[in-house]
Amino acid sequence: MHDAGSLGTILGVWAHPDDEVFLSAGLMAAARDAGQRVVVVTATLGERGTTDSTRWPPERLGRLRGLELAASLAAIGVTEHRHLGHPDGSLARQHQLQAIDELAGIVEQVQPDTIVTFGPDGLTGHEDHQTVSAWASTARAASAPRARLLFATTTESFVRRWAHVHDRLDVFLADGLPLRTPDADVALALNLSGADADRKLVALRAHASQTAGMLATIGEDTLREWWSVETFLDADRTPLPQRRGADAGAAAGPAWGTWQLVG
Ligand SMILES: [Zn+2]
Numbered sequence: 001m002h003d004a005g006s007l008g009t010i011l012g013v014w015a016h017p018d019d020e021v022f023l024s025a026g027l028m029a030a031a032r033d034a035g036q037r038v039v040v041v042t043a044t045l046g047e048r049g050t051t052d053s054t055r056w057p058p059e060r061l062g063r064l065r066g067l068e069l070a071a072s073l074a075a076i077g078v079t080e081h082r083h084l085g086h087p088d089g090s091l092a093r094q095h096q097l098q099a100i101d102e103l104a105g106i107v108e109q110v111q112p113d114t115i116v117t118f119g120p121d122g123l124t125g126h127e128d129h130q131t132v133s134a135w136a137s138t139a140r141a142a143s144a145p146r147a148r149l150l151f152a153t154t155t156e157s158f159v160r161r162w163a164h165v166h167d168r169l170d171v172f173l174a175d176g177l178p179l180r181t182p183d184a185d186v187a188l189a190l191n192l193s194g195a196d197a198d199r200k201l202v203a204l205r206a207h208a209s210q211t212a213g214m215l216a217t218i219g220e221d222t223l224r225e226w227w228s229v230e231t232f233l234d235a236d237r238t239p240l241p242q243r244r245g246a247d248a249g250a251a252a253g254p255a256w257g258t259w260q261l262v263g
Contacts, residue, residue: 004030007148008113009037013103013136015091015118015128016046017069018207023123023152024116025076025200026192026230032077039080039110040073041103043132048088049210056209058088064209072206076199082106091131100138107143115140119151119233125174137235149235150188156180162226165218187234197228 010031014020020028020040028038047062056064066083073081084102086094107115117136122129133151140147159166159178172178192200201224204211215223 003034005034005036007031007036009110010039010114010116011107011110011112011147012038012040013043013115013117013132013139014041015043015126015132016049016088017042017065017072018046018049018210019118019129020069021072021076021200021203021207022227023118024230025072025203026190026196026228027116027188027232028078029076029196029199029203030190037080037110038078039082039106039112040078041082041084041106042069043084043086043091043099043135044088044128045083045085046088046210061209062088065207068207068209072203075203075206089128091128091135094131096135100135100142103135104139104143107139107147112144112147114148114150115144116150116152116232119153119179119235121177121179123152123154123177123179124172125177150232151235153181153186153231153233154178155183155186155229155231157183158229158231165222165226168217169214181231181233185233185238186231187237188232190230192228192230197224200224200227 004027007027010028012020012024012028014023020042028040031038045062046065047058049065050056050061053061069081073079084099086099091099115136118129118133120130120133122133137149140149159180166172166178201220204223204227205215211223218226
């Protein structure tokens with residue numbers, strides 16, 4: 001990453017607490033180090049993100065995940081967060097125009113130079129991710145059409161290097177994922193090492209309700225390395241992979257479940 005300052009004000013638009021950290025913690029931290037404003041929007045509190053809803057009923061888990069998100073953002077120096085307040089797993093069934101209008105209002109206020117979100121594929125194939133990507137693209141067209149739009153992606157080398165991890169963790173929810181974006185199509189890549197990778201690890205750990213199980217399964221060094229390369233496509237310059245997973249109808253993909261352990 002040459003110059004995070006060149007990205008200007010960054011607005012991250014995500015579905016659940018923890019999406020932002022896996023895909024863009026290094027980018028956000030570099031931008032903050034360069035003195036840039038970074039604002040994160042989260043559509044839901046991820047209150048269904050558990051396999052034990054008896055112990056973690058949605059209201060309790062949502063509260064916890066809101067606190068985890070605040071702690072994680074603090075670790076990377078991000079102080080501005082907006083929560084859209086939609087139910088986890090419901091984004092495709094919300095009133096789309098209202099939701100986009102609300103997001104467009106935030107884009108209008110923040111006037112970002114760069115918007116960072118999922119591609120239409122949703123990266124993991126999660127329907128909420130795909131929906132929030134569409135919201136972000138439409139809100140940008142309405143309120144900040146000159147803003148650069150970056151879609152988080154994964155590359156062929158990521159897929160090869162981490163196949164053994166993807167076999168153990170149920171992260172990617174649709175056939176054809178993870179994305180194998182050719183390196184030549186990557187518009188922006190950050191390779192985090194040393195203190196930068198440690199800082200992202202702290203931000204990942206802060207989402208303990210989602211990452212503690214992963215840490216126990218794959219270990220801290222692997223978790224640190226796994227997402228130490230952040231890659232983004234330029235939405236305006238790259239032929240985009242198509243939306244996957246939810247195309248065949250509501251039954252095609254799980255409504256939630258990102259980052260859950262297998263079994
Ligand atoms: Zn998510």
